[in-house]
Amino acid sequence: MTESAPRSSLGSRIRDLRRERGFRTQKDLADAIEGGNVSLATIENIESGRKTNIDVSQLLNIARALRVPPIYLLAPIRAPDAVIDIPNLSSAFDGMTAIEFDAWLGGVEAGAYRATTVEERDATAEIQALRTLESLRSEITRFEAMLELQSDEDDQRFARSTKDRLAEAKREADRIEALLGSAGWKLS
Template sequence: MADFRSESSLGARIRTARRARGLRTARDLADAIVGGTLSEAIIENIETGRKVSLDVSQLLNIAMALRVPLSYLLAPLGEPERPLDLPNLSQAFEGMTAIEFDSWLTASKDGSYRPESIEERNATSELQALREWSALTREVARLQTMFELETATMSSADAGDALLRTTEARLVDARRESARLASYLESAGWKL
């Protein structure tokens, strides 16, 4: 079976991903989209290339139904150095490779795309900080739960006392880093 990530167009990537996910027909994909926002005919037109202008919601619904990252449909990431092959893009995308596009789309700090302006660099930095802050917020909640469970199940003379101190130290560090990122983001105008 072909690797949908290397197909030569958006429609071909969708069609091949659909088949790889066990959805035999465009009707199967239409049925897999929760809320039924795309018809079989629209999906067939996308897959054959007759419909090249899609709404963002259509692309997102297809990617979610196929359970693939949006970048996998938008660019031939199976061949990362291949040029971006989406129609109707501005000249700013000319010469951009699939992996550079993915880096740009996801605002990846360590990706192969490099922001060209201070505004773009700031936006990328803020988005990365937001992602890290969100992950740390979840980690703080997890560590807090662990700490509470460990505290409730261990006596002070218990051999697990070292584990409790380790969890507490990790919790303190995660809270400190989360607060630092929140301060940075709030200074940039984000409402957390």
């Protein structure tokens, strides 16, 4: 009796997600990756476990085609307390759960993973500041649109409140931009 090669965890996740997302065959998935570096043979080899190491660009192309964040391929995220199962990682990852890995990978400040060095903490804080800045920029755009849509007959109290909130969002965005700029970030 011949044993087939064990399927890699990455290959199993890709296969399962491929099927869930309606790609009946590996060829269907390969065809959905336009202009990328993922061939049918690559997908066959990943899913069968013959290929366990893939390029970052291949990982991202597959995740994009499957319409999932890359963490769905990298870790058993649907079992958040499961230990990550990526081959060839350093011992620093030993025992790290899927949810801790996701927090670390995403730079989530209040995630399950806690930074162990000042540099890692600073990097995580900078990423969180960038996310906050992007959120503030969206809020500023929304407040500006609200002010433009208000007519002269609108409640002036509402207009003052919107103007105050817009001014506060702009002050906070300026503060975060200055902090990130002092840390070496180049923001537009």
